[in-house]
Amino acid sequence: MTAGPHPSEDSDPGAALLRPVRPLNAFENTVERLLQTIRLGVLAPGESLPPERELATRLGVSRDTVREAIKSLAEAGYLVSRRGRYGGTFLADELPAPRTADVELRRADIDDALRLREILEVGAARMAAERTLDAAQREALRSRLIDVRGADPADYRRLDSRLHLAIAEAAGVPSLVPLVAQNRMRLNELLDCIPLLGRNIAHSDEQHEAIVAAILAGDVDTAAQTMAAHVWGSAALLHGFLD
CATH class of the missing domain: 1.10.10.10 (Winged helix-like DNA-binding domain superfamily/Winged helix DNA-binding domain)
Structure with a gap:
């Protein structure tokens, strides 16, 4: 196929979509x-x-x-x-079908899971950074971080969830952990419908390391802000692939 000239931005229907990103x-x-x-x-x-x-x-x-x-x-x-x-x-001449299996996908459901995640997990990171963690709690965070950084792609979701649950545990609010776990199950159902992208995994690993480092250093704002950016990154991919 011969590539023709691209329309000007004023007449291009994609111009509104191809705008600066976060x-x-x-x-x-x-x-x-x-x-x-x-x-x-x-x-x-x-x-x-x-x-x-x-x-x-x-x-x-x-x-x-x-x-x-x-x-x-x-x-x-x-x-x-x-x-x-x-x-x-x-x-591509034929686009791949979303791997939705038995998951019923609606934008409202995706938004609900993601917004609840932001409330729960950004709050967990903030509260964990506010606390004075004991040696066992600090080691648990480091261990979970190491596990997810070296994860096989087939095991990535599970180890990623374990790290996020360890952050929730470090927040020191016992009733928060089952709430995060329940929402992670919803989130993983959605994430399983999209491909694992190597560049995104590398970026997530960088954000994980920054979140854990901020929690261990007691840097409340950085822990919360980096977790928020981490949540928004997942949200962007889910909406991109599934909306």
Whole structure:
């Protein structure tokens, strides 16, 4: 297929979607923006994406971030890269079906799980950082962090959940832990419907490390703010793939 000229931003229906992203989750929000243009039909099957340089400018991110997002979506089956004179990145002729299994997906349900997660887990990180943790509690956080950083992809969700539950336990409110656990089950059902993206896992690992470090240092604001950014990153991917 020959790639034709791209329309100007004023006439391009994707211009409103390909707008600057949140800097704290640049990769995840870039994936979300690209998925929105795909799932809303702004791009037709086989049609080419704008060049990387143009996408980077529109989204306010680096070309490396755009390249990583495109690579991840190609691995997930949404995009195809072609070389040669008429090469570029194209929307796949047939898009993968969401792996929804028996999960009933509605935007209201996704939002409910994500907003509850923000309330519970940002609060847990803040309260954990406010406390003076004993040696066992500090070691539990470090151990869970090490486990998830070295996790096999097939075991990532389980070990990720264990780390977040350890943070809830460190908050020192016993009734909080079952609430976080219940919502994590809902969240994992949703996350199991989307592909694991290597770049997102690496970013999550960085955020996990920053959250645990802030809790151990008693840095309340950083613990809460980094957990909030972590939650928003997951939200961006879920809405991008499932809405």
